[in-house]
Amino acid sequence: MSGTREGGWYPLMLSADLEPGTVAGSTVLGRDLAVRRDREGQAHVWDDRCPHRGMRLSLGFVREGALACLYHGWRFGADGRCVHIPAHPDLSPPGTIRAAPLRVAECHGLVWASVEEDGPLPEVDAVAWVPVRSLRIEAPWQDVARAVGVPDGHRAAVLDRDVEGRVLAALLPVREGACMLHLLAAASAGVERLHDLADWGQDVRARAEERAGQVFLAGVVA
Numbered sequence: 001m002s003g004t005r006e007g008g009w010y011p012l013m014l015s016a017d018l019e020p021g022t023v024a025g026s027t028v029l030g031r032d033l034a035v036r037r038d039r040e041g042q043a044h045v046w047d048d049r050c051p052h053r054g055m056r057l058s059l060g061f062v063r064e065g066a067l068a069c070l071y072h073g074w075r076f077g078a079d080g081r082c083v084h085i086p087a088h089p090d091l092s093p094p095g096t097i098r099a100a101p102l103r104v105a106e107c108h109g110l111v112w113a114s115v116e117e118d119g120p121l122p123e124v125d126a127v128a129w130v131p132v133r134s135l136r137i138e139a140p141w142q143d144v145a146r147a148v149g150v151p152d153g154h155r156a157a158v159l160d161r162d163v164e165g166r167v168l169a170a171l172l173p174v175r176e177g178a179c180m181l182h183l184l185a186a187a188s189a190g191v192e193r194l195h196d197l198a199d200w201g202q203d204v205r206a207r208a209e210e211r212a213g214q215v216f217l218a219g220v221v222a
């Protein structure tokens with residue numbers, strides 16, 4: 001994948017962090033998303049806003065295979081359509097009541113969502129990746145990309161950090177000045193190697209946040 005384009009696709013989270021029958025929250029460029037995996041293992045991504053009164057769907061729960069909103073319990077099926085309204089149990093909800101879905105793909109051990117209709121899918125290579133960790137970093141994603149060695153203009157790259165094996169680093173711009181760094185290792189990596197990479201990720205975070213703090217202070221003093 002190194003040197004390829006990701007189009008409008010963003011790496012939301014490690015696949016391993018999304019259990020079947022659960023929902024989690026994510027944010028891309030300030031846009032809040034609900035990320036759900038159904039019991040069959042398929043991931044779904046919707047805007048994190050209930051079509052009824054705007055409650056965060058990521059705070060909901062899975063009931064009878066559908067995602068139930070925490071507020072009034074409206075339930076939404078895999079395609080985002082409302083399938084049940086508890087206050088009107090005999091009503092068949094109109095198809096227009098629907099959580100707004102995004103395109104979703106799963107590859108390289110990551111759940112990706114597209115915020116651009118026509119963006120190409122991320123390319124898939126034959127390497128199997130194992131998750132190391134995800135870190136939230138309070139620093140601009142471009143600075144973190146440079147610090148870990150992701151080429152300019154890309155959000156993910158395979159890095160040959162050292163002789164022990166390759167690392168996949170993927171960056172999610174959360175909002176201005178904050179990002180998520182996802183790290184994965186080649187499946188052949190041993191436990192010690194995974195611990196080393198997790199420590200490296202923490203070092204990257206510490207340095208990036210220190211630098212961001214210095215830049216902020218320099219701006220305040222100036």
Ligand code: FES
Binds near residue numbers: 055
């Ligand atoms: S706000 Fe979601 S069911 Fe009412």
